[in-house]
Amino acid sequence: MGHAPRTRQGGIPLYRRIATELWERIQNGTLRPGDRMPSEPELATEFEVNRLTVRQAIVELQRLGAVEIRRGTGTFVAAPPDLVEIIARIPAPAPDDDATHAALAGHSDGVVETLLPTRPLLRVEERIEAVTEASGRYGELAARELGVPLADLFRLDTVMVRSGQAWIVNSYWFPRRLEGVVEALGEHGMVIATLRDGLGLDLSYRWRAFSAVAADYHEARLLDVPTGTALLVRDGVTADAAGAPVFYVRRRLRGDNAKFVLRYGA
Amino acid sequence: MGHAPRTRQGGIPLYRRIATELWERIQNGTLRPGDRMPSEPELATEFEVNRLTVRQAIVELQRLGAVEIRRGTGTFVAAPPDLVEIIARIPAPAPDDDATHAALAGHSDGVVETLLPTRPLLRVEERIEAVTEASGRYGELAARELGVPLADLFRLDTVMVRSGQAWIVNSYWFPRRLEGVVEALGEHGMVIATLRDGLGLDLSYRWRAFSAVAADYHEARLLDVPTGTALLVRDGVTADAAGAPVFYVRRRLRGDNAKFVLRYGA
DNA sequence: AAGTGGTCTAGACCACAAA
DNA sequence: TTGTGGTCTAGACCACTTG
Numbered sequence: 001m002g003h004a005p006r007t008r009q010g011g012i013p014l015y016r017r018i019a020t021e022l023w024e025r026i027q028n029g030t031l032r033p034g035d036r037m038p039s040e041p042e043l044a045t046e047f048e049v050n051r052l053t054v055r056q057a058i059v060e061l062q063r064l065g066a067v068e069i070r071r072g073t074g075t076f077v078a079a080p081p082d083l084v085e086i087i088a089r090i091p092a093p094a095p096d097d098d099a100t101h102a103a104l105a106g107h108s109d110g111v112v113e114t115l116l117p118t119r120p121l122l123r124v125e126e127r128i129e130a131v132t133e134a135s136g137r138y139g140e141l142a143a144r145e146l147g148v149p150l151a152d153l154f155r156l157d158t159v160m161v162r163s164g165q166a167w168i169v170n171s172y173w174f175p176r177r178l179e180g181v182v183e184a185l186g187e188h189g190m191v192i193a194t195l196r197d198g199l200g201l202d203l204s205y206r207w208r209a210f211s212a213v214a215a216d217y218h219e220a221r222l223l224d225v226p227t228g229t230a231l232l233v234r235d236g237v238t239a240d241a242a243g244a245p246v247f248y249v250r251r252r253l254r255g256d257n258a259k260f261v262l263r264y265g266a
Numbered sequence: 267m268g269h270a271p272r273t274r275q276g277g278i279p280l281y282r283r284i285a286t287e288l289w290e291r292i293q294n295g296t297l298r299p300g301d302r303m304p305s306e307p308e309l310a311t312e313f314e315v316n317r318l319t320v321r322q323a324i325v326e327l328q329r330l331g332a333v334e335i336r337r338g339t340g341t342f343v344a345a346p347p348d349l350v351e352i353i354a355r356i357p358a359p360a361p362d363d364d365a366t367h368a369a370l371a372g373h374s375d376g377v378v379e380t381l382l383p384t385r386p387l388l389r390v391e392e393r394i395e396a397v398t399e400a401s402g403r404y405g406e407l408a409a410r411e412l413g414v415p416l417a418d419l420f421r422l423d424t425v426m427v428r429s430g431q432a433w434i435v436n437s438y439w440f441p442r443r444l445e446g447v448v449e450a451l452g453e454h455g456m457v458i459a460t461l462r463d464g465l466g467l468d469l470s471y472r473w474r475a476f477s478a479v480a481a482d483y484h485e486a487r488l489l490d491v492p493t494g495t496a497l498l499v500r501d502g503v504t505a506d507a508a509g510a511p512v513f514y515v516r517r518r519l520r521g522d523n524a525k526f527v528l529r530y531g532a
Numbered sequence: 533a534a535g536t537g538g539t540c541t542a543g544a545c546c547a548c549a550a551a
Numbered sequence: 552t553t554g555t556g557g558t559c560t561a562g563a564c565c566a567c568t569t570g
Contacts, residue, residue, distance in 0.1 A: 011547085013558060019482060039536060050560050055537085063329075063494035064480050071537050072567035085475070136293075207532040209351070212498035212521025214330050217286060228329035230496035230521070232358040232478035255478025255496070262528075264471040279539060305555060316541050321556085338548035359567085472563050 017059035018047050026066055027079055037067060037075040063228065065256055081256040085161075088262055124167070126190045129157040129222065132172055142173035142248035145237045152176055156190060159222050167221045167257070173248045187210055201240055208236035212255065219252055230255040284313050285323035292332055292343055295422055303333060303341040319352055329494065331522055354494075354528055390433070392456045395423040395488065408439035408514035411503045418442055424457060425488050433523065435488045439514045461512075472511055474502035478521060485518055496521040497521040 005260040025031045040048065043054040058075055061067045068078045134142060134153035143150040153173050160168040161236045172191060176182065184198040185191065215229040223229075283412045293298045304312065309320040324341055327333045396450050400408060400419035409416040426434040438457060440447065451457065452466040461467045481495040489495075501516040 015558080025484070033462075041536090052561095053559060056558090058537095060493060064482055069537070072535085072569075074536060074568095173565085207527055208527045209525050209527040210476040210498065210500075211525040212496045214496045214521075216330055217289070227326060228480045228494065228496075230480045230494075231496075232476065233521075236478075254477075255480075255499075259475050259477040261473055261475040262471075263473045281539080306554090318542095319540060322539090325555095336549085338554080339550075342553060483560070 014047075014049055015053050015056040018043070018049070018054055019060045022057065022061060023064070023066060026061075027228065033075045033077050033079045035077045037077065049097070062226065065201060083120070083256075084258045086258060088260070115177050124160055124190075126158050126160045126170070126185075128182065128185060129159050129169075131156055138171070138248075138250060139173060146173070146175065146245045147246050148175060154179065156182060156191070160190075166223050167253065169219050169248045169252045175246070178247070192215045195246075201208065201244065203238050204243075206237040206239045206243075206245055208234060210234055210260065213252070215252075223254060225254060232258065232260070234260065272510075277495060280313075280315055281319050281322040284315070284320055285326045287330060288323065288327060289330070292327075295344045299343050299345045301343045305340060305342065319375070324512070328492065349522075350524045351441075351527050352524060355528070367415070373454070390426055390428045390456075391422050392426045392451075394451060395425050395435075395447065397422055404437070404516060405439060411514050412439070412441065412511045416442060420445065422457070426456075432489050433519065435485050435518045437516045441512070444513070467512065468502050468507035470509075471511065472503040472505045474500060475525070476500055476526065479518070481518075489518075489520060491520060498524065499527065 022031070022037070031037065037043070037058070040051050040054055040058065043058075044051040047054060058067065058069065062069050062075075065081075066078055067075050069075045073074045075094065080233050089239070105130050107120060122155055132155045134155045139150055139153065139155065142153055152175055154176055156172040156174060158170045158172070159166050160170065170191070178195075178199070181191065181194050181199065184194050190201070210235045213231050213233055215225055215227060215231050217227060219231060220227040220229065223231075232255045233250065235248070237245050239245050270350075274417060288297070288303070297303065303309070303324070304323060306317050306320055308325065309324075310317040311388055313320060320415055324333065324335065328335050328341075331347075333341050334343055335341045398421045400421050405416055405419065405421065408419055412419070418441055422438040422440060424436045424438070425432050426436065432527055436457070443486055444461075444465070447457065447460050447465065450460050458469070477499045479488065479497050481497050483493060485497060486493040486495065489497075497518045498521045499516065499518050501514070503511050503514050505511050
């Protein structure tokens with residue numbers, strides 16, 4: 001049977017009290033980045049609770065990005081993220097301002113000057129993950145934005161890899177007349193470069209937008225993060241030289257990993 | 267004792283199999299927004315697992331934003347979010363372009379034309395949450411960006427309320443010479459408006475940036491969301507007419523609630 | 533082999549909301 | 552009062568990593 005219920009001060013659950021206690025040890029430096037936390041059995045003894053209760057606290061700290069759990073090894077205080085700033089200058093880039101253009105597009109592609117990582121940046125590559133029919137909420141958004149029927153679109157999913165690690169998950173909705181981009185990708189390495197150099201398109205932005213989501217199963221698997229991790233989303237519509245919309249793109253990045261910066265003036 | 271271990275296909279945990287099964291029922295429309303899910307005991311019977319296992323699945327779906335759990339009542343398929351688009355036009359606003367200025371600042375303040383909610387927008391208000399010493403990671407960032415010692419700064423925390431609901435959590439780092447803004451806030455309602463109209467400052471952007479974080483305990487409480495919810499962050503430095511940096515601000519919004527849009531060209 | 537985290541069970545008691 | 556979700560326990564077995 002259950003046990004004598006412990007008095008809970010202020011109705012705050014035990015696991016939350018343990019989590020905030022550990023959180024404060026991290027905030028005030030009692031536990032430092034890289035430090036190994038006591039094991040779950042040890043914490044259970046220290047706080048005089050069941051191991052499952054202490055585990056609930058630790059998993060919450062993991063979701064907050066405060067600790068990193070390594071199966072079979074232990075739990076460690078998380079290190080500050082390896083932040084990459086993707087910088088754009090405002091006023092808007094002319095269509096031929098490649099550096100700014102690429103920076104806003106969210107890839108480097110030879111313009112590493114606009115990427116300011118805290119560690120040296122290695123090569124970014126983009127690999128195809130899937131080519132599928134357009135459908136669902138974003139497929140319908142794409143059809144609306146591009147002014148074509150849903151059936152005239154296809155979806156291209158890719159993953160950008162930086163320093164060997166999955167960095168950005170991209171989904172493009174293209175009109176079928178651009179299906180050639182899939183074949184041509186190998187030559188130019190990146191989708192935007194392929195459109196520009198391979199297919200000769202002169203691209204410019206219609207709009208770009210920023211939002212945030214919790215990683216779903218698909219995104220979590222591709223980015224190798226826990227389900228529900230906070231992701232930064234940058235979606236938008238790109239047009240050709242005549243101003244006609246060409247494709248809709250939706251990029252998802254680990255929120256603690258990258259930052260889009262808009263600099264104003266000179 | 268434990269039971270005969272169930273065969274786990276492909277090593278996928280039971281709770282994950284249940285979660286993805288329910289996820290698909292939601293995606294394919296078997297369960298529709300607003301529908302009530304079967305109760306935890308019912309699901310436990312259906313899937314022939316312990317209630318705690320089914321609960322682990324449901325909580326995961328809650329973190330994905332797929333369901334909404336109402337204590338004492340039941341669990342419901344989440345409705346599409348009440349999205350507000352905050353729109354700015356590029357090239358950059360002149361300092362006197364109030365509408366665009368306010369849109370980028372992330373508040374309405376009489377320029378509701380630039381806010382396009384899916385439902386009618388009610389009044390936005392900003393209330394003071396706390397005034398504290400500057401410290402920590404962002405305090406140090408602010409001191410660096412503003413070029414003043416940490417001790418010369420103070421921090422102002424506010425919450426913007428829209429339609430009666432907490433919408434944006436703001437943290438401002440100001441030089442102490444601007445402490446008057448706290449007293450003057452009541453008259454003008456919003457911090458930026460107070461700086462402009464009350465203190466006569468002519469403000470413009472140095473930079474703005476977008477990132478994403480998981481809601482910590484403080485943010486989760488103020489926004490009334492679960493700990494770890496994905497938040498969109500927009501931080502930046504604002505300068506005076508002479509181009510000298512004045513303050514650093516960091517705004518956090520529910521990621522499923524708002525979207526910053528940059529429109530290019532006319 | 534030993535220790536770590538990951539999953540699952542059975543059972544209990546609680547807080548909350550609606551009837 | 553009934554049923555819902557929220558928390559907690561004791562115990563078990565598992566997968567993984569490191570000596």
